[in-house]
Amino acid sequence: MEKAKRYLVFLVGLFINSLGVSLITKADLGTSPISSIPYVLSLNFPFTLGEFTIIFSLLLIFLQLIILQRNFKPEHFLQIPVSIAFGYFIDLCMALLSFVQPQAYPIKVVDLLIGCVILGFGVFLEVIADVVMLPGESFVRAVVFRWKTEFGVTKVAFDVSMTVIAAALSFAFQGQLNGVREGTVAAAILVGFIARLMGRKLEMLPRVLFGKTTPHQEEVTGPEHAVCVVIDRQYGSGGHDIGQALAQQLNLPFYDREIIQMAAGSTGYSQEYISQREEKISGGLLHDLASEMYGYSEQTPAPTDAIFEAEAQVMRQAARKGNCVIVGRCADVVLKGQAHCLRIFLHAPLEYQVQRLMRTEGFDEKEARRRLRQTDRTRAAYYQYYTNRTWGAAWNYHLCIDTSLGEARAQELIAQFFQQLQG
Numbered sequence: 001m002e003k004a005k006r007y008l009v010f011l012v013g014l015f016i017n018s019l020g021v022s023l024i025t026k027a028d029l030g031t032s033p034i035s036s037i038p039y040v041l042s043l044n045f046p047f048t049l050g051e052f053t054i055i056f057s058l059l060l061i062f063l064q065l066i067i068l069q070r071n072f073k074p075e076h077f078l079q080i081p082v083s084i085a086f087g088y089f090i091d092l093c094m095a096l097l098s099f100v101q102p103q104a105y106p107i108k109v110v111d112l113l114i115g116c117v118i119l120g121f122g123v124f125l126e127v128i129a130d131v132v133m134l135p136g137e138s139f140v141r142a143v144v145f146r147w148k149t150e151f152g153v154t155k156v157a158f159d160v161s162m163t164v165i166a167a168a169l170s171f172a173f174q175g176q177l178n179g180v181r182e183g184t185v186a187a188a189i190l191v192g193f194i195a196r197l198m199g200r201k202l203e204m205l206p207r208v209l210f211g212k213t214t215p216h217q218e219e220v221t222g223p224e225h226a227v228c229v230v231i232d233r234q235y236g237s238g239g240h241d242i243g244q245a246l247a248q249q250l251n252l253p254f255y256d257r258e259i260i261q262m263a264a265g266s267t268g269y270s271q272e273y274i275s276q277r278e279e280k281i282s283g284g285l286l287h288d289l290a291s292e293m294y295g296y297s298e299q300t301p302a303p304t305d306a307i308f309e310a311e312a313q314v315m316r317q318a319a320r321k322g323n324c325v326i327v328g329r330c331a332d333v334v335l336k337g338q339a340h341c342l343r344i345f346l347h348a349p350l351e352y353q354v355q356r357l358m359r360t361e362g363f364d365e366k367e368a369r370r371r372l373r374q375t376d377r378t379r380a381a382y383y384q385y386y387t388n389r390t391w392g393a394a395w396n397y398h399l400c401i402d403t404s405l406g407e408a409r410a411q412e413l414i415a416q417f418f419q420q421l422q423g
Contacts, residue, residue: 002210002211003131005209005210006129006130006131006210007129007131009125009128009129009209010125010126010129010131010132011085012125013121013122013123013124013125013126013129014082014085014086014089014122014126015089015093015122016118016119016121016122016125017086017089017119017122017123017126018086018089018090018092018093018122019089019093019097019118019119019122020115020116020117020118020119020120020121020122020191021035021090021093021115021119022049022090022093022094022096022097022115023093023097023100023111023112023114023115023118024111024112024115024116024119024183024187025039025049025094025115026094026097026100026101026102026111026115027102027108027109027111027112027115027183028102028108029108029109029112029181029182029183029184029186030179030180030181030182030183030184030185030187031179031183031184031187032119032184032187032188032191033158033159033160033162033163033184033187033188034136034159034162035049035053036162036163036165036166036179036180036184037052037056037162037165037166037169038052038053038055038056039052039166039179040166040169040170040173040178040179040180041169043170043173043174043178043179044169044173044174048090048091048094049090049091049094050086050087050088050089050090050091050092050094051087051091053083053086053087053090054083054084054086054087054088057079057083057086057087057134057135057136058080058083058135060135060136060138060139061076061077061079061080061083061135061138063139063142064076064135064138064139064142067142067143067145067146068142068145068146071145075132076138078131078132079132079133079134079135079138082132082134083134083135086134108183112183112186112187113186113190115187116186116187116190116191116194117194119187119191119194120190120191120192120193120194120195120197120198121194121195121198123191123192123194123195124194124195124196124198124199124202127195127199128199128205128206128209128210136158137155139158140154140155140158143158159188163180163184163185163188166179166180166184167180200388201388226319226322226323226340227323227340227341227342227418227421227422228318228319228323228324228325228326228331228335228340228341228342229243229246229252229324229325229326229342229344229414229418230325230326230327230331230332230335230341230342230343230344231243231325231326231327231328231331231344231345231346232328232331232332232343232344232345232346232383232391232392232397233327233328233345233346233347234346234347234348234353234376234392235353235357235371235372235375235376235379236348236352236353236354236356236357236368236372237346237347237348237352237353237356237403238346238348238356238403238407238410239327239328239346239403240256240327241407242346242403242407242410242411242414243256243325243326243327244256244325245407245411246325246411246414246415246418247324247325249411249415250323250325250415250418252323252324252325253318253321253323253324253325254324254325254327255314255315255318255324255325255326255327256326256327256328257275259311259314259315259326259329260274260275260278260311262314263307263310263311263313263314266310266313266314267306267307267310269303269306269307273303274307277303277304277307278307278308278311278329279328279329279378279379279382280378280379280382308329308330308386311329312329312330312334315329315331315334315335316334316335319335319341323422328379330382330383330386330387332396332397333386333387333389340421340422342398342399342414342417342418342421343396343397343398343399344397344398344399344400344401344414345392345394345396345397345399345400345401346400346401346403346410347392347400347401347402347403348402348403348404349402349404350372352403352404353368353372354368354369354372357371357372379391380392398417399413399414399417401413401414
């Protein structure tokens with residue numbers, strides 16, 4: 001029954017995917033990179049976009065067979081009926097949208113953006129169905145498997161190659177660029193962003209359809225009456241030092257930079273690499289577009305996603321062992337299934353933070369203020385990105401404490417609540 005559901009969702013996603021491709025194409029600003037070669041060919045030969053899509057997809061499947069050889073598995077042949085269905089879906093949607101012929105440039109842009117949203121939703125449905133990959137992504141994976149390249153770089157190189165070849169064909173057949181335009185670049189960037197954005201916003205859908213639990217929703221259960229103290233903190237508020245002193249006072253395991261060391265073993269990334277990227281996102285949309293959404297897929301997560309999940313696993317393992325203190329890294333949400341999870345947010349007035357950083361880190365005032373702005377901004381963006389919550393909002397925590405009243409007092413207050421929870 002579940003398998004039938006997955007194939008049904010996949011077919012629905014495939015049709016929506018073709019609808020998105022058709023609308024993007026109708027905008028007459030270019031089409032998506034994977035469709036750019038079939039589209040240019042359809043403008044110069046008496047075959048439809050859908051028919052050329054089928055031919056091109058079959059070529060990619062044949063190339064996979066050559067690249068993978070014995071590693072080409074029987075289930076890879078499912079790409080053939082999927083490619084045929086996709087091609088005919090595209091022709092059907094092109095016919096259904098025959099009335100769409102925008103003339104004004106702003107209307108073309110609107111059509112393009114709507115098409116990207118539709119295509120992104122179709123890709124999202126195909127991903128959660130998790131039954132078959134389309135030839136484009138499967139070809140990229142074959143290259144990665146054969147030559148051990150990095151997926152994101154390979155995906156970008158593939159899309160660029162498709163676009164360049166399509167442009168060359170256009171010049172060869174018509175002597176001008178036709179079929180590859182700014183819409184091709186926009187579709188390349190936006191579709192991946194939209195698909196993964198929907199993956200975060202509609203994370204409950206796989207669970208509703210298939211009973212699937214997403215990793216960061218995994219329920220965490222530890223020893224009875226175990227309490228995990230999780231501390232979010234503004235930079236310069238003393239969160240690390242207070243957490244460490246609290247752990248020493250209560251004789252509890254303490255996890256902050258230790259999480260980096262433990263995550264490094266499971267990701268293959270160095271501790272320095274993780275340290276430079278954890279809890280750092282420059283800002284939701286910019287980060288998604290520039291570095292996370294385009295070159296990666298659900299099955300091949302971007303480095304920041306892989307680091308987040310590896311650190312989340314470390315924190316879950318720590319919670320299962322018993323009482324502990326954990327600093328940062330969205331621990332309050334990662335461990336939200338924990339029966340006794342004391343969520344703390346430590347903050348302080350700006351001038352206190354500045355003076356503390358000047359004293360503890362040796363920064364001058366200008367540098368301290370710059371670091372504060374940058375660090376708190378990236379921590380807030382990281383928290384919102386992975387939890388869809390507002391960092392530092394009082395309703396997300398049990399206690400919000402102003403550490404300028406005294407770090408020792410903050411530590412003692414948390415210790416009192418911890419002891420009360422242990423009962």
